[in-house]
Amino acid sequence: MxxxxxxxxxxxxxxxxxxxxxxxxxxxxxxxxxxxxxxxxxxxxxxxxxxxxxxxxxxxxxxxxAVAAMGAGVYAGPRRLAHVRARPQEPPSxxxxxxxxxxxxxxxxxxxxxxxxxxxxxxxxxxxxxxxxxxxxxxxxxxxxxxxxxxxxxxxxxxxxxxxxxxxxxxDALPQTFLIADARIDWDRPADETAVWLHPDGVLAALPMPGDGQWRITASLPEGARVDTDRPEELLRRLLAERRGEPAPRLEAGGPVSAFRVQxxxxxxxxxxxxxxxxxxxxxxxxxxxxxxxxxxxxxxxxxxxxxxxxxxxxxxxxxxxxxxxxxxxxxxxxxxxxxxxxxxxxDRAAHRLLREWVVLPLSRTAPVRRQLMRAVSQLDTGYRRGPLAPATAPGGRALELLTGAPRPGDRGPDAEVRLPDGSTGTLLARMRGGWSLLLFGPPTPVQRELATGLRERLGPDLRVLKVANSTKTANTASWVDELLVDHCRAVRRGYRPARRDAVLLRPDGHIGWRALRGTDPVSWLSALLDRGAVR
CATH class of the missing domain: 3.50.50.60 (FAD/NAD(P)-binding domain)
Structure with missing residues (x-):
């Protein structure tokens, strides 16, 4: 069984x-x-x-x-309405x-x-x-x-x-039918950007795929429209020419065209x-x-x-x-x-087109909106602050969170590059090894030791105690700490915004379970999670 x-x-x-x-x-x-x-x-x-x-x-x-998608453009025919592209130093979304x-x-x-x-x-x-x-x-x-x-x-x-x-x-289902097909296309589109064309008959999107000149094409059809999917190359050329307002590029279909309804x-x-x-x-x-x-x-x-x-x-x-x-x-x-x-x-309503093309899309060109769009697509900001496992805030804890801008319980724990004592580098989340991790900031104290001991009594070897230090010279690692992580570029501190002698407990999925700023007892929080399945 x-x-x-x-x-x-x-x-x-x-x-x-x-x-x-x-x-x-x-x-x-x-x-x-x-x-x-x-x-x-x-x-x-x-x-x-x-x-x-x-x-x-x-x-x-x-x-x-994979193709690291670094940008996207929105067009009405050959006219570009908006363009978003990550900066060279930004990771792909x-x-x-x-x-x-x-x-x-x-x-x-x-x-x-x-x-x-x-x-x-x-x-x-x-x-x-x-x-x-x-x-x-x-x-x-x-x-x-x-x-x-x-x-x-x-x-x-x-x-x-x-x-x-x-x-x-x-x-329910949307009334439109959508088409999807893969093709090798000979055109001058950037090989690391997606493109979307808006047209009165529907939307057409082109997404680059691994392989020389390989693209995924998706297109919507007007309600009730009928198309012949038995001739994929002819259909794709027609759609590309109509929606882009330009002659169709040379292409070779990589398989059949599939039709589906969006549920x-x-x-x-x-x-x-x-x-x-x-x-x-x-x-x-x-x-x-x-x-x-x-x-x-x-x-x-x-x-x-x-x-x-x-x-x-x-x-x-x-x-x-x-x-x-x-x-x-x-x-x-x-x-x-x-x-x-x-x-x-x-x-296709005139008011919606005006709002879309003259307000929404131009706003996407601004740096704050661009950053927000990239973060939203990346899913890195998905969190569970209002879920049953996020502890309530003790008096004063909420003010400290707002003052420091620190991520809260339920948020995904920010990843960061760290240096190990042997000089090699890795990432913070990789050092968690899929289990619970207690991040300790500042010099080890009796309070931190008591905290680690209490959590280890419930979690056993599933808990890793990780000490975050600015350098190996300033580190004072106690025997009850499993590993020293050197925050050599201060990325961990920028991500977690810790207070002095702060502590953060990360769940096995990398989300923050508890942190000292909340002012609550971590062992009681963990016991409620394991014994009742909720902490509030």
């Missing part, structure tokens, strides 16, 4: 399997497909998505093989690479961790009882019962898991007893902004460490309720924002 059965071998299911297997949880992945998908509908990893893959040990060669390659990297990692993927195994029924859930899987040898402690449906927008669990999928739906709840949902099984939305695959990776990253604690008997099952409490609002905001972005781009 598997401890966890994951239904669906897409990016979300594979990422969740990596999370669980890496934390010692017996996990099996089942998928009804005969094998890995060859094509890719999703294209692109946000900075946070790539960070999660690094965290899982699955990034491999993906950063090198998006890495453009196909979903198939991401899945291949995750499958390799699952195999390294000793996991199993059962292809041609379709979920046809499930039943819960006696502290477990039993899935009926239909495989090459017929139907068989597969009991598990927990089942997670990562089986896409048409999720069988969601249907069998009786969870509503609320929402915007959200599961009414993410958990029903021992059955949970993640990824497209829990939410679907417009592809505008390239958030979809990454939203599922974020679900897996949030759920994985919590489910591992529960499955290993180290936390109460109520902790799993915090998964939906933290992630469902993120999905709801994504559905809302991508819908608004799509409708704004597709609107």
């Amino acid at each position: 598997a401890t966890v059965l994951v239904v669906g071998a897409g990016p979300t299911g594979l990422a969740l399997a990596c999370e669980l297997l890496g934390r010692g949880v017996d996990t099996v992945v089942a998928d009804r497909a005969p094998g890995p998908a060859a094509g890719s509908r999703a294209l692109g990893l946000t900075a946070r998505g790539m960070e999660i893959l690094h965290w899982l040990g699955a990034a491999g060669e993906l950063p090198r093989r 998006v890495f453009l690479i196909g979903q198939a390659e991401v899945e291949a990297a995750l499958r390799d990692r699952v195999a390294e961790l000793g996991g199993t993927i059962r292809w041609e195994h379709e979920l046809v029924d499930l039943a819960a009882g006696d502290g477990r859930v039993t899935a009926i899987l239909k495989g090459p040898q017929g139907e068989a019962r597969h009991p598990a402690d927990w089942l997670v449906g990562c089986d896409g927008a048409h999720s069988t898991t969601r249907s069998l669990a009786g969870i509503a999928f609320e929402g 915007r739906r959200l599961a009414a709840r993410y958990r029903s007893g021992r059955v949970l949902l993640a990824g497209d099984a829990a939410h679907v939305h417009s592809p505008s902004g390239g958030q979809g695959m990454n939203l599922g990776l974020g679900d897996a990253h949030n759920l994985g460490w919590k489910l591992a604690l529960v499955a290993n008997g180290r936390a109460a099952p109520e902790l799993l309720d915090s998964y939906a409490a933290e992630r469902r609002p993120v999905a709801a905001a994504t559905v809302r924002d991508t819908t608004a972005l799509t409708e704004a781009a597709l609107s």
